[in-house]
Amino acid sequence: MNKSELIMKSRSLKPAKAATATLKFAPGEHIRVAPLHPAKPNKSIDEISRSRRAADEDDNDLFSGTPHAAPANAHLTYNNGPLIPNCQIYTIFWGKQWGATPVSTALINKLNAFFKAILVSPLMDQMHEYSVPGQTIGHGKFIGTKKITANAPVGSITDSAIQTQLKAWIRAGIVPKPNKNTLYFIYLEPGIVSIMGGSKSCQSYCGYHNHIVKTYYAVMPYPTCSGCLGGLSVTDALTATSSHELCEAITDPIPGSGWYDNVNGEIGDICAWTFKTVAGYKVQLEWSNAANSCI
């Protein structure tokens, strides 16, 4: 990731450092997405045989399609903004296909069970190191779920349309009103492309989190491309990318104003597409300043 098209403009409390040599995106812009799984290289036969010889020598397997190691210089810095200390998740499954088949109902149940378990799991304990005075990060809770078919997107949905709809749901009492700990997770149905800042799901990203002032939400398109499945099942891909966005929203709910690395992005970006299993669910590794590694 770190391509300019992945990035949305965001008001910044602090301009990005002027390290232009290593800066991978423009100052004042902040990454908030789960990037695509790194693609396998598209190379000529000559390049491939050269790469094979090189791989034998330096153990650099260009065919693995595996994520790059976390950058050695990664470090998250706190920019004095809000965190989500005890995250309360409300899931929204938006579209007619959700719950219309046993498979989709099972997926809804699985994702809700994932949040129930993960919000009281060691993954949340891991976030504790990013506590700041007055904002101690601890366990959260799953507070509810809703299937919504009204106004379901057809074809695609922009982030601004998501914001308009989320505000309308809150106003109408269709979803609970937010507090400082609320994080809405909006799951789109198969076939719906998410559009944010001119970028598209399955083309540039696999999910993102954002905010409307201090209302926090994440948008998770249904993974239908190899870049967002990364060789995983749909369920595992969704819990993994959801954990990426969850940890990013907790530590940086207003992108760039919480814990952020001006070169490498948010907590999940540094460790994208590296996994572990927590409470029986596939989750992504997250950057730890304390351990100086993805844990």
Ligand SMILES: [Zn+2]
């Ligand atoms: Zn991210």
